[in-house]
Amino acid sequence: MTRAPDSAFWRGKRVLLTGHTGFKGAWTCLMLEALGADVIGLSLSPAELGAFAQLGIAARLRASYMVDIRDAAAVAQVVQKAQPDVVIHMAAQALVGEGYRDPAGTFATNVNGTIHLLQALRGWRRRGSDRHLGQGLSPRCTRPALHRERCTGRA
Secondary structure, three states, X not given: OOOOOOHHHHOOOEEEEEOOOOHHHHHHHHHHHHOOOEXXXXXXXXXXXXXXXXXXHHHHOOEEEEOOOOOHHHHHHHHHHHOOOEEEEOOOOOOHHHHHHOHHHHXXXXXXXXXXXXXXXXXXXXXXXXXXXXXXXXOOOOOOOOOOEEOOOOO
């Protein structure tokens, strides 16, 4: 069963979206904007001819930070500036061929980058807000690509 997103939930929420300059991230920005969310992006610089540029996403964001997810200090700084209610983590090195050519780089981006984001969020809580974290999954997965997980606020 497919349900439409609840615009009442998203309206006015500050959403930190990692990987916002990628194909899925750009379209997720549009969806979140349509639902009334204030989107803050954290990603590498976009491809010149990619969806991010073609759809004019930059002008639609509250803020856009071109930061490498492998840089723990930079990620922590963005989290502090963004003060998100919701985090959707889609930043990844997802190309199989690149993973074979550079497995260490892929691991650093996908695993260490996720750790850096989680560490930056650890123990942080915006006053008056629940915390929600979603992670984008590969299209090869059989489960939905976005989950909503309510956090306890405990480190």
